Amino acid sequence: EVQLVQSGAEVKKPGESLKISCKGSGYSFTSYWIGWVRQMPGKGLEWMGIIYPGDSDTRYSPSFQGQVTISADKSISTAYLQWSSLKASDTAMYYCARLYSSSSSRIIDYWGQGTLVTVSS
Amino acid sequence: DIQMTQSPSSVSASVGDRVTITCRASQGISSWLAWYQQKPGKAPKLLIYAASSLQSGVPSRFSGSGSGTDFTLTISSLQPEDFATYYCQQANSFPALTFGGGTKVEIK
Numbered sequence: 001e002v003q004l005v006q007s008g009a010e011v012k013k014p015g016e017s018l019k020i021s022c023k024g025s026g027y028s029f030t031s032y033w034i035g036w037v038r039q040m041p042g043k044g045l046e047w048m049g050i051i052y053p054g055d056s057d058t059r060y061s062p063s064f065q066g067q068v069t070i071s072a073d074k075s076i077s078t079a080y081l082q083w084s085s086l087k088a089s090d091t092a093m094y095y096c097a098r099l100y101s102s103s104s105s106r107i108i109d110y111w112g113q114g115t116l117v118t119v120s121s
Numbered sequence: 122d123i124q125m126t127q128s129p130s131s132v133s134a135s136v137g138d139r140v141t142i143t144c145r146a147s148q149g150i151s152s153w154l155a156w157y158q159q160k161p162g163k164a165p166k167l168l169i170y171a172a173s174s175l176q177s178g179v180p181s182r183f184s185g186s187g188s189g190t191d192f193t194l195t196i197s198s199l200q201p202e203d204f205a206t207y208y209c210q211q212a213n214s215f216p217a218l219t220f221g222g223g224t225k226v227e228i229k
Contacts, residue, residue, distance in 0.1 A: 033216045044223040045157075045165065045208055050216045059217055062122060095164055099216060105171050106212035107155050111164035 002026040004034075004096050004112035011118045012086050019082035020115045022096030029077035030054035033099040035108070036070060036081045040092040050099065051079060086119045093117075123147055123211050127221035133229040140196040142224045144209035149189045153213040156185055156194045159223075160205045168207075169194065196226075204228055 007021040022034065035050040049060040053072040060070070072079040079096055096112040124147040134140050144154065152172040157165035167176045169185035172192055182197045196203055209221040 035216070035218065037220075044206075045159075045210075045220040047218045047220060050218075052216075061217065099218075101215060105174065106153055106215045107167055107170045107176075108157075108165070108210070108218075109167060114164060 002098070002110050004098060004110055006094075006096055006112040006115045009116040009118070011120070013121055014086055014088055014119055016086050016119075017082070017084050018086055018117065019080050020094060020117065022079045022081075022112050024077045024079070024098065027098075030074050033101075034072065034079040035097045035099055036068075036079075037095040037097055038064075038092045039095065039114075045095075048081070048094075053077075053079065086117075088119050088121075090117060091119045122217075123150060123214055123219050125209055125211055125219050125221035127207075127209055127224050129224060130222065131225040131227060133227045134199050135229045136199055136201055138199045138229075140199050140203075140226060142194045142207055142209075142226075144187075144192045144194070144221050146190045146192075146211055146213075150211045150213035152188045153211055153215070154185070154187065154192045155210045155212065156183075157208045157210060158203075158205045159208065165208065199226070 003025045005023045030053045036048040038046045048064045049070045051058045051070045053074045069082045093114045097108040098110040100109040126145045154172045156169040159165040173185045206223045206225045
């Protein structure tokens with residue numbers, strides 16, 4: 001069974017750093033892109049960026065370039081999303097998601113359960 | 122970047138109603154369009170991919186159509202479990218994706 005299991009909720013202060021994780025299981029972790037999606041309180045889904053764990057090819061949405069870092073450790077089938085200096089506006093639910101691509105479909109077929117990040121002084 | 126515009130942003134409907142949600146891309150995306158349903162506190166769930174293909178296990182009252190820049194999600198007969206927020210998502214620029222702003226389907 002394919003699963004993406006994310007790390008637990010975090011409460012941080014502005015200016016602090018943070019790294020959240022997404023562990024994949026039940027499939028070949030290096031063969032699928034893993035993306036990150038932000039959902040601010042009461043708002044819609046925002047695509048942040050994506051990584052291909054097989055070769056660490058990483059792409060960022062222009063809105064998030066330079067704001068976060070996406071990485072992966074294929075030896076432990078885990079993708080990461082990190083901030084060097086959090087802001088209150090980073091308060092949101094963050095989802096990781098697996099992308100499936102074929103000749104006829106390009107979809108997010110599995111989602112993590114979400115990690116709630118709260119940034120408050 | 123490809124922008125996705127959904128309308129309406131919210132719709133009030135009754136059980137049994139036919140509901141239509143539209144999604145417009147800022148440039149042609151062929152049929153690389155998916156629809157997701159999200160309920161409060163839950164991760165999104167895939168409903169439709171490739172503009173009109175029904176994901177396995179999704180009820181047949183959901184259907185999608187369109188190509189190029191204009192797309193539609195239709196719920197033929199709204200059921201109580203369908204009250205949720207719906208998002209379109211383009212995959213033409215895969216692996217860079219974009220979501221629409223969402224449409225909340227509320228009980229009338």
